Amino acid sequence: MLDYHGDCVALGTFVDTLGAASFPDPAVAAAQREAMEAVGREPGPALLGAFVQQLLCHAAADGWELALLRRAADLWRRGQTLCDQLGAIRADLEGAMEHPADPGSAERFNTAALRAQEFANEMAGIRAEIDELRADALTFRHLPRHPRQADLGTDAWDWGNLQLARRTDAFVRALFQAAGDARSLSFAVGAACAYGANVAGSAYLGHTVGGLRRTHRHRDRLARNTVGSWLAAHHPKALPLTAMADQVRFGQAGTTELPTDLAGLIGTALVNTFDTTRTAPLPDLGLGYQRLLEHLELLDAFRLPAEPPPPGQVWMNTLWSDPGAPPPSLRPQDVDVVGQDGGGVAVQYGPGEPGSHKPDGSDGSKTAKGCGIGIVVIILFDLLQAFIQCIGQWANHHTCTFWKNMLLSKVFEKDPPDPRDPTNPGVTQDQLTAIAATPQAAEFVGLLSDSHGQAWEAMSRARTFLASTGLVYPADLAGLPLFEQFTAVPAVDGWPHREVADPEASYHSYPVSPIEHPATEPPPFPTGANPEVFLEGGSPLQAATVTLGLWGQIAANEHSSRNLDLDADRGFGHPCWTAGNSVQTDPIDVSVLDYDDQ
Amino acid sequence: MNEEGQPDGQGHEGPPDTRPYLCIPYWTTPLSPNGSWDTGQQRPLPGTVVSYLCDSIQASPYQPGQPLDVEVSVRNSGGGNSASLATVVVYWADPTVGFAKPNFFAASVVAVKPSRTAPASTTTPTMTATVPASAPPHICLLAAVSHPQDRAGTVCDPIGDRHWAQRNLQAATVAPGAPALVPLTVANPFAEEAPFLVRVGPAELRHAERVAQEFGTEPADAAATVRLLDMDGAQVSEDGRATQLLLSLGPRESVRFQLLVDVASELPAGQSLALEATLLDRSGERVIGSLGAALLGPDQ
Numbered sequence: 001m002l003d004y005h006g007d008c009v010a011l012g013t014f015v016d017t018l019g020a021a022s023f024p025d026p027a028v029a030a031a032q033r034e035a036m037e038a039v040g041r042e043p044g045p046a047l048l049g050a051f052v053q054q055l056l057c058h059a060a061a062d063g064w065e066l067a068l069l070r071r072a073a074d075l076w077r078r079g080q081t082l083c084d085q086l087g088a089i090r091a092d093l094e095g096a097m098e099h100p101a102d103p104g105s106a107e108r109f110n111t112a113a114l115r116a117q118e119f120a121n122e123m124a125g126i127r128a129e130i131d132e133l134r135a136d137a138l139t140f141r142h143l144p145r146h147p148r149q150a151d152l153g154t155d156a157w158d159w160g161n162l163q164l165a166r167r168t169d170a171f172v173r174a175l176f177q178a179a180g181d182a183r184s185l186s187f188a189v190g191a192a193c194a195y196g197a198n199v200a201g202s203a204y205l206g207h208t209v210g211g212l213r214r215t216h217r218h219r220d221r222l223a224r225n226t227v228g229s230w231l232a233a234h235h236p237k238a239l240p241l242t243a244m245a246d247q248v249r250f251g252q253a254g255t256t257e258l259p260t261d262l263a264g265l266i267g268t269a270l271v272n273t274f275d276t277t278r279t280a281p282l283p284d285l286g287l288g289y290q291r292l293l294e295h296l297e298l299l300d301a302f303r304l305p306a307e308p309p310p311p312g313q314v315w316m317n318t319l320w321s322d323p324g325a326p327p328p329s330l331r332p333q334d335v336d337v338v339g340q341d342g343g344g345v346a347v348q349y350g351p352g353e354p355g356s357h358k359p360d361g362s363d364g365s366k367t368a369k370g371c372g373i374g375i376v377v378i379i380l381f382d383l384l385q386a387f388i389q390c391i392g393q394w395a396n397h398h399t400c401t402f403w404k405n406m407l408l409s410k411v412f413e414k415d416p417p418d419p420r421d422p423t424n425p426g427v428t429q430d431q432l433t434a435i436a437a438t439p440q441a442a443e444f445v446g447l448l449s450d451s452h453g454q455a456w457e458a459m460s461r462a463r464t465f466l467a468s469t470g471l472v473y474p475a476d477l478a479g480l481p482l483f484e485q486f487t488a489v490p491a492v493d494g495w496p497h498r499e500v501a502d503p504e505a506s507y508h509s510y511p512v513s514p515i516e517h518p519a520t521e522p523p524p525f526p527t528g529a530n531p532e533v534f535l536e537g538g539s540p541l542q543a544a545t546v547t548l549g550l551w552g553q554i555a556a557n558e559h560s561s562r563n564l565d566l567d568a569d570r571g572f573g574h575p576c577w578t579a580g581n582s583v584q585t586d587p588i589d590v591s592v593l594d595y596d597d598q
Numbered sequence: 599m600n601e602e603g604q605p606d607g608q609g610h611e612g613p614p615d616t617r618p619y620l621c622i623p624y625w626t627t628p629l630s631p632n633g634s635w636d637t638g639q640q641r642p643l644p645g646t647v648v649s650y651l652c653d654s655i656q657a658s659p660y661q662p663g664q665p666l667d668v669e670v671s672v673r674n675s676g677g678g679n680s681a682s683l684a685t686v687v688v689y690w691a692d693p694t695v696g697f698a699k700p701n702f703f704a705a706s707v708v709a710v711k712p713s714r715t716a717p718a719s720t721t722t723p724t725m726t727a728t729v730p731a732s733a734p735p736h737i738c739l740l741a742a743v744s745h746p747q748d749r750a751g752t753v754c755d756p757i758g759d760r761h762w763a764q765r766n767l768q769a770a771t772v773a774p775g776a777p778a779l780v781p782l783t784v785a786n787p788f789a790e791e792a793p794f795l796v797r798v799g800p801a802e803l804r805h806a807e808r809v810a811q812e813f814g815t816e817p818a819d820a821a822a823t824v825r826l827l828d829m830d831g832a833q834v835s836e837d838g839r840a841t842q843l844l845l846s847l848g849p850r851e852s853v854r855f856q857l858l859v860d861v862a863s864e865l866p867a868g869q870s871l872a873l874e875a876t877l878l879d880r881s882g883e884r885v886i887g888s889l890g891a892a893l894l895g896p897d898q
Contacts, residue, residue: 307683307709313727316705320687323700323742324752324789324850331746354619354637355677355714450746453683453707460709461616464680480679481714 001057001164001213001567002194002201003228003473004296005238006531007050010197010543011190012237013535015039015046017544018551031555035189042186045262048248049175049190051292052266053198053566057160058295059288060280065142066291066298069471071133073301078126079459082119083305086452089116093448094311097441100433109427113388116448117422120380123455127377130462137469140504143221146214148569149499151582154598159283164566166576166598167273168195169550174269176554184265189551196547199564200534201227203523203541203572208486210511211496213567214583218507221470223486227531229478230487235532245296258289275598302463302472308452311445318442327446328407330379331454358481358509376454381420382406383451387444388425394438395431403440468508482508489529495522496570517587523572541572563595616678617747618710622654622763623673626717635717637675638760642885648808649757650766650874650888654719655688655741657765663731668703670763672743673719674710681709682745686722689740689754690729691783693768695796696877696887697754698785698850700740703727734781736768738889753787757885767812767890770859772822772871777860780891782826782875784855786847787887793880794847798824798857799840801872801890809872809892818869820861822893827856844880857891865895 002010019036023029039046048055058066092112096105147157154162163171172195175188205223206212213220232238239247250259263285276282310316319327383406390400427435435441467474467483474483490510496519497511524540525533533539546564553561563576570577570590576597580589621638624647628634643649658667670686685707689700704725711720729737742762744750750761770778784796801809806817825837834855835841847853857875865871870892877887 308707310685310705310707313704316687317702320685320705321702323687323689323697323750323754326744326749326752329746329749353615353677354639354675355615355712357715449707454746456709457680457683460680464678468679477679477711479716479718480712482679484715 001053001224002197002205003224004051004054004241004244004299005228005231005235006201006224007054007194007197008047008239008244009231009235009237009535010201010547011046011050011193014189014193014196014544014547017537017548021548023552023555025556027557028552028555035185035551035555038182038185039189042183044247044250045183045187046190046193047244048262049187049192050194050197051248052175052187052191053160053163053194054295055266055285055288055292056163056283057288058291059283059285060159061291063291065471066295068133068136068142069295069298071129072137072466072471073298075126075129075133076302076459076462079455079462080303080305082122082126083308083452083455083459085115085119086455087306087308089119090308090311090445090448090452094315094445096432097436097445098312098314100429100436106427106429106432109432110424113384113425113427114422116380116384117420120377120384121420121422123377123380134465137466137471138504140218140469143217143470146217148579148583149214151579151584155278156280158280162274162279164198165569166593167563168566168576169561169563170595171269171273172550173554174272175265177272178265178268181261183259183261187262187265192547192551192554193543195550195564195566196543196545197535198566199546199568199573200539200541200543201531202566202568204489204525204531204534205486206496206568206571207489207492207523207525210490210492211498211513211516212569214569215496215499215516216503216507216511218470218503219511222468222474222483222507225467225470225473226478226483226486229473229475229483230531231535232473232475233478234530235535241296241300245293245300248296249293256290256293258286263289278598299472302466302475304459304463305456308449308456311449315442315445318439319446328443329450330383330407330447331450356481358485376451376458379447379451379454383444383447385420387440388423390440391425391427391431391435394440395427395434397434400440403443407443485510487530489525489527489533491527492522494519496520514586518590520571520574523568563593615676616680617676618674618682618684618712618745619676620672620674620682620684620710620743620745620748621760622652622670622741622743623717623719624649624652624654624763626719636673638673639675641760642758643756646804648805648890649885650738650764650890651808651812652741652756652763652765654763655739655765657739660729660737662729662733662735665726665728666703667724667726668739668741669721669724670706670741670743671719671721672708672710673717674712675714676712676748677714678712681711682747683707684710684743684745686725686741686743688725689742690733691738691740692734692854693736693766693781693889693891694738694783694785694852694887695875695889696785696787696794696852697738697740697764698787698852700738700754701729703729703739738764738766740764740766752789755787755886757888764888766888767809767892769813769870769892769894771896772859772861772865772893773896774861774864776896777858778893779827780857780859780873782855782857782889783852784845784847784877785852785887786850789849791846791848791851793844794886795842795844795878795880795882796826796835796875797840797842797878797882798826798835798873798875801874805874805890806872809890810870813870813892813894815868815870815892815894818865818871818893820863820865820869820871822871822873823860823862824873825858827858829854829856831856833858859891859893861893865893867895870894 096109386406623636654671688703691700756764826835
């Protein structure tokens with residue numbers, strides 16, 4: 001199953017293909033004109049039709065993933081705000097000390113110092129929420145096991161999985177059958193596009209994953225999101241996520257009601273396609289639509305804040321003028337700290353090494369345990385406390401042992417402190433002037449900048465974490481090894497691989513588990529092909545060609561097609577199938593379903 | 599190397615390391631058929647690399663007392679998938695072999711994503727500053743990239759430390775009977791006293807081609823006689839096509855010399871002669887610093 005970008009691009013390429021095609025049969029040519037006019041006049045329903053699988057998945061889901069993403073987006077927004085606030089605090093502190101004689105500099109300094117302490121408290125406040133979110137994401141409850149893999153009968157399957165593996169061709173035909181106007185016809189055309197896109201696109205995903213969505217759901221999600229990001233970055237038919245949300249929202253901004261005509265169309269098609277007495281209850285389509293809109297908007301919310309600027313050149317000169325005495329850092333040196341919950345040091349000591357060209361341990365979910373926010377909190381608390389305690393002594397040209405002790409101590413090995421009441425340093429203009437000339441002022445500026453940088457890096461790590469757990473698109477990270485493996489077809493020797501024993505620990509790597517028998521040929525994509533291969537003309541498997549085949553039959557009122565598995569489960573173009581035995585046995589007794597079988 | 603042809607410790611499960619692994623790259627295409635782009639791992643720099651001409655440091659035309667724009671490209675070959683904020687500091691110095699106390703020029707911060715499968719680098723915003731009008735007509739630019747978890751060494755060591763790089767080339771006009779005096783400072787970059795060997799002579803062909811390319815010229819098939827003079831004009835090394843001097847320098851001490859260059863015949867238009875000065879440890883085995891000079895004919 002593809003993602004939003006894949007479905008959207010497939011719609012665009014199919015419309016081009018259909019528009020350019022010529023049909024000798026006048027009835028088919030008339031249907032062509034009608035379809036093109038409908039899509040041109042009603043682009044929203046067409047795109048929503050292309051998202052019909054997404055809509056049904058959302059409708060059938062338990063809502064856990066969206067709730068998790070909502071929490072993540074809320075934390076992300078607060079993190080962005082805090083990062084921006086820290087930038088403003090830094091600017092005030094640095095500016096006041098750079099020009100201590102300016103009127104108002106002392107007040108500016110005191111106010112910023114108070115705000116900095118409040119900021120540290122806020123950071124400490126969200127740290128627990130971040131840890132909780134991270135723990136919930138790492139349960140991977142948002143990627144539930146496929147019901148077929150649990151040998152459940154289809155009456156116990158959720159509609160998200162059912163619609164991808166049963167009566168797929170029939171459902172598209174039922175949509176066309178029920179389409180009575182341009183809007184509904186446009187929706188049906190979109191759904192036909194999604195059919196072809198999923199048949200061809202899922203084959204591509206399975207090839208890069210090394211197996212099937214059913215057996216490699218973690219890798220499949222990474223692959224799906226990566227292919228989507230790749231298409232968003234490279235394909236001219238791609239749209240931004242919020243633009244897609246706008247296009248499938250009917251009526252005024254903020255509207256989340258699925259239009260009744262489209263709800264009726266989908267509902268009718270489902271009832272006409274499936275024997276609903278042998279399925280789970282029909283899902284709430286309106287809820288699915290609301291979730292789809294929210295999902296599109298949330299996915300677009302994870303932009304990194306602006307990179308923190310360095311301190312002014314005056315400070316940088318002081319800090320870096322002697323290469324033999326670089327400024328101190330409170331961050332651990334030669335130690336990797338990202339893997340430790342609640343702060344503290346762990347994981348890797350010694351000098352770093354270049355990363356592998358292939359996905360390696362640094363791509364696994366275990367590296368994603370912490371984003372380092374706890375360490376930022378500890379450093380900020382200690383830094384501000386020490387600076388405020390020492391101000392008076394520095395102003396009188398005395399040495400402050402508290403400051404030196406802080407620099408010498410391994411603050412990162414402490415536990416994060418509880419929030420404290422902010423202290424107003426109460427610095428006078430004279431004191432500020434005296435302090436500003438001290439080397440400790442430059443050290444303070446450098447350490448504050450370092451903390452800001454660390455907060456930004458924590459955001460960057462958090463986004464990588466969310467992408468690596470499949471919750472958000474990797475976007476600009478798609479060129480890194482963890483994700484890049486899904487944008488070029490690998491050379492394979494045997495396919496598809498069975499489930500792996502501990503997928504959470506190894507889903508970053510191509511599976512080495514045994515082949516699921518009966519073995520089948522991997523999709524015939526050339527080695528090294530990028531995701532465009534299933535969308536562009538000339539490919540052995542093109543989404544638009546699959547769609548055109550089905551659409552042509554519908555237009556000509558022919559009926560010789562099969563229901564193809566939309567996960568390409570057991571290979572490209574494999575019809576919907578059932579197992580005569582447990583899918584855990586070897587070999588699986590694969591039985592292709594007749595057209596009317598459910 | 600392991601069976602996957604990767605450095606030991608890579609490509610296997612183990613303690614994951616997501617720290618940045620920074621460098622200022624000296625090359626972006628493999629130096630040999632089975633080689634790689636510059637990941638920072640090959641330090642000291644291979645002999646085929648012109649250590650005083652790092653293309654990752656780019657500058658606008660330099661004039662003392664006028665604003666100078668400098669950009670530096672850096673790369674992160676580390677593991678993981680998230681960006682690191684690296685600090686890039688640029689220094690300038692008089693034409694120097696070995697750097698002791700370079701002058702701060704400007705500094706910037708840049709987010710560098712790890713890049714493990716392509717020779718990708720990230721370029722800093724343009725850093726603009728003014729080198730004093732009293733500075734010589736040629737200067738050396740020196741850059742260092744650092745991150746709290748992957749810090750640059752405290753010795754300015756572009757040859758041995760991947761965090762450092764230099765752009766350190768000057769030009770002089772020569773003609774038969776009109777020898778050139780090229781200023782040359784020799785500096786001890788270390789915090790302890792040490793003996794050094796300074797060698798000056800013609801650049802090998804590949805280096806000469808690279809130097810010539812900088813001036814839009816071809817390497818000249820000509821020879822020059824060189825000797826080192828102290829600042830009083832006294833000769834301190836033998837003269838010949840190459841010369842060398844053994845000296846001892848205190849911690850971060852620098853000594854100024856003049857290189858006297860004499861050509862037997864006029865350099866044709868469009869050609870240049872490349873000279874290199876290298877600072878070596880006493881054994882002459884380890885290169886500590888380098889400096890290039892292009893000799894051009896009077897018409898260029």
